[in-house]
Amino acid sequence: MKTLAQFVQKRRDDLGMSPKGLALACNLDLSEIEEIESGKELFLPVTIRQKLAKGLKCEPDTIKKYEKDFDTHFVSEQIIESIKELILNGAGGLKCPKCGAPLVTRIAKMYDLEDNLMLHPKAHCTKCVFQIH
Numbered sequence: 001m002k003t004l005a006q007f008v009q010k011r012r013d014d015l016g017m018s019p020k021g022l023a024l025a026c027n028l029d030l031s032e033i034e035e036i037e038s039g040k041e042l043f044l045p046v047t048i049r050q051k052l053a054k055g056l057k058c059e060p061d062t063i064k065k066y067e068k069d070f071d072t073h074f075v076s077e078q079i080i081e082s083i084k085e086l087i088l089n090g091a092g093g094l095k096c097p098k099c100g101a102p103l104v105t106r107i108a109k110m111y112d113l114e115d116n117l118m119l120h121p122k123a124h125c126t127k128c129v130f131q132i133h
Contacts, residue, residue: 004063004068005036005038007063008052011058012037019034022056025055026052028052036052041133042067042133043131043133048110049064074098075097075098083103084132087121087122088121096126098128099128103126104126105123107121
């Protein structure tokens with residue numbers, strides 16, 4: 001089975017688009033396309049999936065098939081919320097609550113329907129499947 005990154009790259013190539021062209025067609029930042037195609041994004045918010053589907057000329061459900069979601073029951077919601085808060089406050093050196101390996105963190109800047117800036121903390125483990133999306 002293909003990964004989300006492989007699907008997006010192949011579909012974009014089949015449509016004859018560059019990553020920048022896809023970003024323009026989707027009305028997404030080039031950095032978001034690069035994150036998806038590099039495999040850093042494994043699960044997409046609904047709005048990103050819908051925009052990406054429009055640019056790739058496919059249904060959002062087609063993209064969703066390639067997304068990798070995982071069971072987060074091994075980490076409590078309070079711990080996840082705590083990590084999100086730490087990311088938003090600029091904390092560094094965070095560790096994965098599942099395996100203890102370093103977390104790669106970032107803050108995604110997105111806009112809601114009224115064009116208000118929304119900051120979304122994101123993280124993924126360098127060793128296991130843990131991620132905050």
